[in-house]
Amino acid sequence: MTTTPRSPRLLLLSAVLLAVTGVALLGMPHGQEPPSAAPSPTASTTTDVSPAASRHPAGKTTGSTASSTTSAVSTPSVPESALPPHGEGLSGDRAIQRSLEAAWPADLPAADERELLTAGRALLRADATGIGRAKWPTVFPDSDQGVAPAFATARFRIQAAIARRAGSPDKAVVHLVWAGMDRGGTFTDLRITDWHFTRTTSKKGATTWTPQHRP
Template sequence: MAGDPAIQRNLEAAWPADLPLSDERELLNAGRTLLRADATGIGRATWPQVFPNAGRQAVAPAFATARFRIQAAIARRDTSPDTAVVHLVWAGMDRGGTFTDLRITDLLFTRTTEKGKTTWTPQPRI
């Protein structure tokens, strides 16, 4: 769940829900996991389309797991019924020791269907 109830309430009030609850839950789970992998390096192998060189990482992750937390998150429809954005607000301490909260990351997903199974696939950042 969200790390900061006030931030979560503000996000939900500013951007009303517009996805089926099952899609929203799937997207939130994927978005949180993907952001954690991006920030801490943990779990990058789960997302080979986003982190193609996860096993050959030359640079240490920017944030330590113990110094990273997601404060709030919502998933909403993007430009079509088959695209969505997961909006995350998070806090972390970087390798240099600077702690910053209220960081914002938007992750884009596209709904795909293969062999009758529908999934949300993260899109590369531009």
């Protein structure tokens, strides 16, 4: 007797439901009874399943950060189930850092990575809060004009950061996830900013990472 094989759509739906159930159980407080399992899909199920395996957290842009902040995490790809919920605080920041490092393995020498992270963090703080803009005159040419910062210093926090190569050994990107309160009083975390750098070499042979100028 020949058994009719299950359709690929049915198998995919089953796998997605099992994965979602597993994530929900892992995130459930100890001692809480799990909800009843969803019924298995049947051959008559018509729900479409997206082939994308992961989605990225959105990040809003306000004020001076509009040119540097993307609307969503583009690279690396971090599964949403691995990210903490909004407003999780410092404990959630550690989970974001681990997720970034797992999704985008290190590919720079340790010294270069430290230099890039230090510069990237300083640039983001200067861009968002206005603090330290004079150090980067080519990036912030209007730093002497008293431009009002877009975000409050007291509510600004870098949640996670990694530095990785960007297509060649002499190009790199610092990928930052951060939280802040804008001038309108809205606090949002999981904001995303990428700062791109180019490695330059002086006549004496010393190398340094220079942030790319924005148009």
